Amino acid sequence: MNPDERRYTCEETFRRLEDYVDRELSAEEMERVREHLKTCEGCAHEFHFHEQTLQSLRNRLQRIAMPPALLSRITQAIRQE
Amino acid sequence: MQNRHTQVDTEAFEALLLPVLPKAYGTAYHLTHSRDDAEDLVQEASLQAYRAFHTFQPGTNFKAWFFKILINLFRNHCRKRKREPEIAPLDDAPDLYLYSQTAQTGLHKDHDNPAELVLEQMTEAQIRRAITALPNEYQIVCILYFINELAYQEIADMVGVPVGTVRSRLHRGRKLLQKSLWHVANEETPLSNLKLSYEGTPA
Numbered sequence: 001m002n003p004d005e006r007r008y009t010c011e012e013t014f015r016r017l018e019d020y021v022d023r024e025l026s027a028e029e030m031e032r033v034r035e036h037l038k039t040c041e042g043c044a045h046e047f048h049f050h051e052q053t054l055q056s057l058r059n060r061l062q063r064i065a066m067p068p069a070l071l072s073r074i075t076q077a078i079r080q081e
Numbered sequence: 082m083q084n085r086h087t088q089v090d091t092e093a094f095e096a097l098l099l100p101v102l103p104k105a106y107g108t109a110y111h112l113t114h115s116r117d118d119a120e121d122l123v124q125e126a127s128l129q130a131y132r133a134f135h136t137f138q139p140g141t142n143f144k145a146w147f148f149k150i151l152i153n154l155f156r157n158h159c160r161k162r163k164r165e166p167e168i169a170p171l172d173d174a175p176d177l178y179l180y181s182q183t184a185q186t187g188l189h190k191d192h193d194n195p196a197e198l199v200l201e202q203m204t205e206a207q208i209r210r211a212i213t214a215l216p217n218e219y220q221i222v223c224i225l226y227f228i229n230e231l232a233y234q235e236i237a238d239m240v241g242v243p244v245g246t247v248r249s250r251l252h253r254g255r256k257l258l259q260k261s262l263w264h265v266a267n268e269e270t271p272l273s274n275l276k277l278s279y280e281g282t283p284a
Contacts, residue, residue, distance in 0.1 A: 014176075018252055024233055049180045053196035053259065054227075060200045060208060061227045066106035070120050074102070074127045075095060081086070081131060 008036045013043050021051050086134070094134050097143040098127060104144075104229050105151055111224045112155050114209045122158070126151040148229075148239040152221060159217055173253070174260035182263050203266050211261040219254035226251055 008016075013036045019025045020033045037044045086094070102123065109119035109126075130137075130150050137146055175181065183195035192198050200208075212220060218240075225236045233251070237244040 017176075018255070019248075022233070024248075046177060046180065049196070050177060052194050053179050054255070056194065056197040056200050057258070057262075058227050058230070059197075060203075061111060061224070062107060064107045064110045066103045067116070067120065070106065070123065071099065071102060073120075074098075074124050077124060077128055078091065078095065078131050081128065 006032060008032050010036075010040060010043055013037070013040070014046070017047060017050055021047070021054060086131070090134060091131075094131055098130065098147065101144045101147055102127075105148065107228045108148070108224055109151065109155070111209075111212060111228065112220065113158075114213060122151065122155060126154050129154065142235070142238070144229075145235055145238045148225070149241065152225075152239055152241075155221070156217075174256040176256065178256055178259040179263060199266050200262065203262070207265045207268075208262070211258065211265040214261040214265075215254055215257050219250050219257065222247055222250040223254040223258055226255075 013033055016025060016029060016033050020030065023030070025033065037047055105123050105126065106119055109122040110116060113119050113122055126147065130147050133150070137143065179196050179199065183189060183199065188195035188198060203211075212224070215223065221240060222236060225231060225239060229235075231239075233244050233247045236251075237247045240247065242250075
């Protein structure tokens with residue numbers, strides 16, 4: 001196959017944005033998206049921002065600590081079954 | 082109830098359960114929006130899992146098995162309470178919603194990570210309000226995704242839907258969440274003021 005035929009357009013790349021960020025594409029698709037991002041500054045910027053947004057959300061939502069007493073409450077309840 | 086478990090069963094169960102409890106609590110908290118309800122949900126799921134432990138196949142994914150129980154319990158609670166989103170349902174949002182909004186507000190010029198800037202100035206209550214604007218099934222998938230960093234297939238196993246459904250709910254849910262966060266973040270302090278205050282100009 002001609003290398004140009006394998007190259008994704010911006011639209012084809014953008015369609016794969018979420019699956020790419022979540023590593024849900026096949027190895028071949030991941031590579032083709034990576035290749036596009038190397039040469040397209042606009043898409044690379046959008047992908048970078050999307051990744052950043054998801055990571056920031058993850059950091060914000062994961063900031064909830066389990067109360068230490070819950071662990072003993074649960075193990076006690078299990079042992080009383 | 083008569084105890085059907087040996088001490089070995091109980092120890093084996095706890096060895097699998099205890100490492101997944103912190104993420105289970107985080108998930109339960111964002112689903113119920115209450116620390117007390119989250120504790121009750123996690124404890125109830127733990128006891129239900131313990132009673133059903135004889136049905137768990139050793140060597141398979143305990144976390145997925147346990148979270149499936151937790152999600153089903155949460156759904157039952159919602160049905161009993163007839164819980165609906167607390168604020169008006171959102172219309173669909175365009176792709177990269179936060180990207181375009183923060184760009185329009187001028188936050189891209191001076192900040193490496195405008196999304197973080199928006200999220201960090203939000204209170205826990207605001208984040209909670211933004212999540213509750215999503216339909217329940219979208220909340221479940223998004224929270225599992227953000228709290229647990231799971232593959233789509235794992236989420237599908239926990240929620241009991243095909244992987245394609247997880248993909249589409251996540252795709253739409255993440256867009257809705259970005260829109261909701263932006264709206265809630267702007268309610269009290271318009272984010273254009275945030276930009277000005279960062280530049281040292283009175284907002």
